[in-house]
Amino acid sequence: MANITFTLNGTSQTVDVVPEMPLLWVLRDVIGLTGTKFGCGMALCGACTVHLDGQPVRSCSTPVKSVAGKRVVTIEGLSANGTHPVQRAWMEVDVPQCGYCQSGQVMSAAALLARKPKPTDADIDEAMRGNLCRCGTYQSVRAAVQRAAELSGGRS
């Protein structure tokens, strides 16, 4: 066990855990933020995607010791009230079905748009191919990423 300190959704957070414990389980079981989902444990499905210093990472395969001193943002911290352009676009397009993958989809899309405000279809394929959706919402996800790009553009 060891004390590890990082910034979580803008607030300093210290946890006393096994340093190898994946960030996913620290978030879900130790801290109690369950918006970040477990799907595979091997970085194959993207359900656990969070932002680490602004980059999308799979928290199921990120040992918590590697985030010490860094900034972690989860779905709960992406915006105050679901007002991030990606979340607004997701609501407009009405993307989710079962919804289980959607935290990860939203986080991957937000990271993409931060990097590329006007993504091409190929950019969307590349950024989103790591996020599985078993309900098959991909066409809606693509439309919502494009809509979020418009909403972001309109805002800036």
Place this chain on the structure above:
Amino acid sequence: MSTRRAFLKTSAAATGGLLIGVYFPDLAGEATLDAQFGPPGGGAITPHAFIRIGTDDVVTLTIHKPDNGQGTETSIAQILAEELDCDWSRIRTEFAPINAALYGGALQGTFGSLAIRTTYDPMRRTGAAARDLLMQAAAARWGIDKAQCRTENGAVINTVTNARLSYGSLAEAAAKLPVPANVTLKDPAQFKLIGKPLQRVDTPAKVTGKATFGIDVRLPGMLYAVVARSAVFGGRVARFDGTKAKAVPGVTHVVEIPQGIAVVASNTWAAMEGRRALQVEWDEGPNATLTAVGIRETLLGLASKAGGGVAEQHGDFDKALAAAGQPIEATYEAPYLAHARLEPHACVARIVDGMCEIWTGTQIPGQAHSTAVQASGLRAEQVKVHTTYMGGSYGSRGGGAFVAEAVEVAKAVNAPVKLTYSRDDELQHDLYRPASAVRFVAALDSDGWPTAWFARIACPTWMALRNGVARESVEGIADYDIPNVKVEYHDPKLPIPTGYWRSVGLSQNTFFAESFVDELAARGRKDPVELRRRLYAKSPRLLGVLNLAAEKARWGTPLPQGRFRGIAAVAGFGSFNAQVAEVSIEQGKVRVHRVVCAVDCGRVINPTGVIQQAQGAMVYGLSAALRGNITIDRGRVAESNFHQYEPLRMHEMPVVDVHIVPNTAAPGGMGELTTPPIGAAVGNAIYAATGKRIRRLPFSLEKLG
């Protein structure tokens, strides 16, 4: 307008306001369902739903069909709210607690694409009855006749004075009134909510991480568990040593339960690490030598073996075959499939003071309840099920093994426990879509039209046989207008656990039959659409979607170089679907670029929901057709995670154009409709592209082009 009488019961809600339930003793479809799934508790009278109108004008709709992700929560609310004429922005929804007497036993479940089919009529009547009571209350307060009242957006209007009373202000008075024996339903032309693409009520929670799935439930003092189970089906623990598992930081207990060895810890990861360190010696039992090759031999052998239960017979197949020229024969095969729900099974169980509570995402809360009753050893009234959202279900999130395991562990460690499946648990301990094989024989007349159709299916089943046949295993194998038909069935009795998988028997049989139809078209020199028009002649709605899909896909017109089309269709779940797939062959693999999908599901409750389901169920079938394959090696499942069982990803997603046939017929099911045809549509397009007929799924087994 139906003449059914509604038997309603009202009472004052505990929180103030009106509480209304509705009883329909004679819903024809449900009598059939009761025969199939057992009667709801309490006998012939089945109460279905509750509306709660608060004095604060908030209308709470209790949704008795769990939402597997297909939007039943929204659609059922739309139906209720339409007839109630309430303010959509002031409604709240909540899932019903399990209560067979109140919500109808098995019918409280969401399965078989039945959620809307079995609620459309009763929920309209429930809404209309509540509206009638509110109008009566208003009329009494104003001293006018009910006929001088109308309703609008959550209020009763006095048509003489234009005075207005909100539902909330009338709720307590309405609760004291007798229930109307008959209710008048709206003219569908006046619908304001049914048929509109309203945003799903669960969307905001699902894009902000606030939606609670079974795996997200947290209780004070809760421990986290995983279970080590025999990898070989039918195996059991011979002996185990938990010393190393207990040495893992965070592990609190290592206990044997009937299903295996549970490792319990202060968090999920520690439990998984503890399980990795656990030493178990398994008695693998009699199935440890079972292989995919042996299973395939069994299936193919039975498909070629005369006899078997006769599932269907009309005309005289043998005579028609003898009269025809060369018979056309083919054998098709489909593999075992896992559901691969993205949320692995999870269940929280707490047993305190003789009460057992469980929290889980379940399609059938009643099944979860009876499982928990059995596992806890308590009486039914001592067990409570809390239904959460489900991270996908697709047929087998009933409430069996994972609920029993959670309760067993909670008993063993005397603490609240969350049991979680890992991804390999999920893939290796599922109830699988059965592998199967079919032998077809058909004959054509001298003009190339089919005169005889024979199918012998070998398909393991989890259902009891009736007259030697598992109905689910033969459905959709011979649904054609052909004069001489015979269908036989063999049960291979394999020890792999099987169960419902989105669209059940149609998931493989539509691939088989709609591929073989194309073989007959090629042999008889018919265009595949032309032949289908003849074969679907007795189903106008199936013909309708066939023609619509062909038209929208511009069937018969040239495509860009390297692109090819294939078509297939299905009738099922009270609905109709035809799909045209447009493919190319790239580096020996098929790539699906576009799917034109024509749907006739009768009256549409929410068009966005229909489009979502049409796209999503198709993708589910496409993932399976392209590379879905659960293989058995030494009695166990070889695949352990998404690198070996990989659903379709974003970059492989075709453009899907959904076209809905306007229809005012009773609503049909949409949750499974478009899963069956896509495999055959793609296979038929592969044939158009390569001249190669693929008769074995998944397509990835064969190098194309």
